[in-house]
Amino acid sequence: MSKIKAAGYVRVSTPGQVDDESLTTQRASIKSYADKEGWELTQIYADEGISGGSMKERHALAQCLVDGQRGQFSVLIVHRLSRFGRNARELLENHDQLKAAGIQLCSIAEGIDFSTKYGEAMLGLLAVIAQLEKDILKEQMFENRVARAKRGVPTSGKLPFGRTYDRVNEKWVLDEDKANIIRRASEDYLSGTPIKEIAVRIGMTENNLRDILRDRCGDTWIVKFKGAEPITHIIPRILSDDTIE
Numbered sequence: 001m002s003k004i005k006a007a008g009y010v011r012v013s014t015p016g017q018v019d020d021e022s023l024t025t026q027r028a029s030i031k032s033y034a035d036k037e038g039w040e041l042t043q044i045y046a047d048e049g050i051s052g053g054s055m056k057e058r059h060a061l062a063q064c065l066v067d068g069q070r071g072q073f074s075v076l077i078v079h080r081l082s083r084f085g086r087n088a089r090e091l092l093e094n095h096d097q098l099k100a101a102g103i104q105l106c107s108i109a110e111g112i113d114f115s116t117k118y119g120e121a122m123l124g125l126l127a128v129i130a131q132l133e134k135d136i137l138k139e140q141m142f143e144n145r146v147a148r149a150k151r152g153v154p155t156s157g158k159l160p161f162g163r164t165y166d167r168v169n170e171k172w173v174l175d176e177d178k179a180n181i182i183r184r185a186s187e188d189y190l191s192g193t194p195i196k197e198i199a200v201r202i203g204m205t206e207n208n209l210r211d212i213l214r215d216r217c218g219d220t221w222i223v224k225f226k227g228a229e230p231i232t233h234i235i236p237r238i239l240s241d242d243t244i245e
Contacts, residue, residue: 006034006075008044009064011083023048026079033077033108042073065094069101080109088129095123142225149223149231156223160216163235174236182238186213190243217244 008030012023027044034041045064061084068076076098078084084107085091095114098105105114113119145155152172154165162178165171185198199209217239224230 003038003040004075005042005073006037006039006077007042007064007067007073008034008077009046009061009084010044010079011047011058011061026083029079029108030077033106039075041077043067061094065097068098068103071101074102075104075106077106077108079107081107081112087133088126089131089133092123092126146225146228146231149225149233152233154223154233156225160221160235161212162238163221172233172235174238179236179238182212182217185209186217186239186243189213213239214244 008027010023010026010030012026023046027046030044031041045060047058047060064076067073081091084105085094095105099114106112110122112122114123148155153167153170159165162175162182164173164175166173181202185202188198189195195209196206199206202209204212217237218241219235219237221233221235222230223233
C-alpha cells in the first residue's frame with residue numbers, strides 16, 4: 001500500500017532570517033511530523049524572506065495551492081498557522097482551496113488537524129474572527145474617510161460642478177471654463193431663456209442644470225456619511241448668493 005503524499009510549507013518574514021533557525025526549525029518540524037504519521041513528504045514549499053502581507057509576493061504558497069489542486073499531495077503540513085495566512089480571513093480562503101481539492105491541512109504548533117471535530121470547531125472560530133477582522137477593517141476605512149473629509153479633502157461622492165481638488169497643494173481649485181458655462185447659463189436664464197433650452201445648448205439635462213444652479217454654485221459643499229455628522233467643505237464660489245436666490 002502506497003504512503004499518503006504530504007507537502008510542507010514554510011515562510012520567514014525578512015531576508016535576514018532566511019538562514020536562521022526559524023526556517024530550519026520549520027523544515028525539521030514538518031519532516032519529523034510526516035515521519036511520525038508515516039507519510040511520504042514529497043516537497044516543502046518555501047517563501048524565504050517574504051513578508052506575510054501579500055499573496056502576490058508569496059509565490060511558493062501560490063504554487064503550493066495550485067499543485068494541491070492538481071492532486072500532487074493530499075496533506076499539507078505547516079509549522080504554525082501564521083505561516084499559512086496573514087489573518088483569519090486569508091487562512092480560511094487558503095484552507096477552502098485545499099478543502100475543495102480534498103487536501104487535509106495540519107498545523108503542528110497548534111496541534112490542529114482540520115479534518116477532526118476539534119479542527120472543524122477551530123475553523124468555525126476562525127470564521128468568526130475573520131468576519132470580525134473584516135468588519136474592523138471596514139470601520140477603520142470609514143473612519144479614515146471621515147477624518148480626511150473633516151480636513152477638507154473630498155473622499156466621497158461626485159465633486160461639485162466646476163471645482164477640482166489639488167491634492168498636491170491640498171486646496172480646492174475653480175475650473176474657470178466650467179464656471180463660465182454656468183455663469184452664462186444663469187445670465188441667460190435670468191434674461192428669460194427657458195432652462196430646457198439652455199440645458200440642451202450646453203449639453204446637460206434640465207434637472208442637472210437646475211441642481212447646479214440651485215445647490216452647487218455657492219461656496220459650500222455638504223457631504224453626508226451614513227452614521228456621521230454632515231461635513232461642510234468650503235469651495236470656490238461660482239455665483240453670488242443673490243444670483244442663486
